[in-house]
Amino acid sequence: MANADLDKQPDSVSSVLKVFGILQALGEEREIGITELSQRVMMSKSTVYRFLQTMKTLGYVAQEGESEKYSLTLKLFELGARALQNVDLIRSADIQMREISRLTKETIHLGALDEDSIVYIHKIDSMYNLRMYSRIGRRNPLYSTAIGKVLLAWRDRDEVKQILEGVEYKRSTERTITSTEALLPVL
Template sequence: MVSSDMDKQPDAVSSVMKVFGILQALGEEREHGITELSQRVMMSKSTVYRFLQTMKSLGYVAQEGDSDKYTLTLKLFELGAKALENVDLIRSADIQMRELSRHTKETIHLGALEEDSIVYIHKVDSLYNLRMYSRIGRRNPLYSTAIGKVLLAWRDRAEVEEILSEVTFKRSTSRTVGSAEELIAQLDRVRAQGYGEDNEEQEEGLRCIAVPVFDRFGVVVAGMSISFPTIRFDVGQKQNYVAMLHKAAGKLSAQMGYRDYPF
């Protein structure tokens, strides 16, 4: 039973507790009607109904035909599986990223797609005093980051257009891509050359090179990058960085079950 003490909590906390109380009850038995569910979680039927309708609209709960029976969908399972996948990805990536850091002494990032942005899910800091400052969990735009470009370049054009339709393009520097059309025009080149670049597009004085990481289905699930100040950029070193990134990302992709890394 869910304690009636939740009614004494602040509204936001109480609502969260009620949602999870309903989810837990639905998880313990395959289906529930509103009357039975309201008794089980100790809430009024109107409150249970209101929460169920919201959860249904978000895809976490389904209604059995025309009946008043409700069941959980697989969306929670999908969320859990995604979290576990990221844990495995990060654990495997850490070894490769530290090896890259040892050779380059630069900041190494691992980023994943989250709605219309990238999120840094792992990093190894530069060994230099002058370095890129970032944090795990930070979000950055897709259009102005090397990782963002590789996350998009291997996706179907229709999917890319749908993702970018929700994006507001804001210029961080004079080099920042200003529109979806301009970005999409770059993606074929990114895919052909096997890497994406941020040439002072997100931040003045900072460059970044990124390559894709594939899962066992050949889907790009992350981008791995090297970031460095422009004052340490050496044109002759660029292809060496790309080769090191491809080697590391190829090993990581193989650990994720994809053994046909294309570069």
């Protein structure tokens, strides 16, 4: 979400929005410098620097040695892991997921619909050496993943259209669906 969009949100505290914009940009790269980061979040370098120093003091961001590169720490993962501990769904699904994985010898994912994306919340890896690359906590588009299409398939068509309203379809392969109109018959 661009800064202009963030400023239009009701009851928003701009500093909080800026911090989360920086955190999201940091999450997209292993490490990133202030110049590139400031360009991505559309803030001045001095503003980004001040926020990074505060986040560094709090333990959410690390600076790579004496370089100008910054990266996220595991402190955010700890928060996310605490949230996942409260999800009874994972505990309930684990046994069935392991059985499906044993029968198919394939990677099995459990995902949650979050706005217009799928978020992987649990995974059982394939028994094969060749595996699908995925990470718990990773977000992917609904329209280009099997799990996303499954979650949409059981919903009313008007609800699917509402969920996908405003989604920017990006082609990742020659077979990627690139519009809601093309997706609906597939569901």
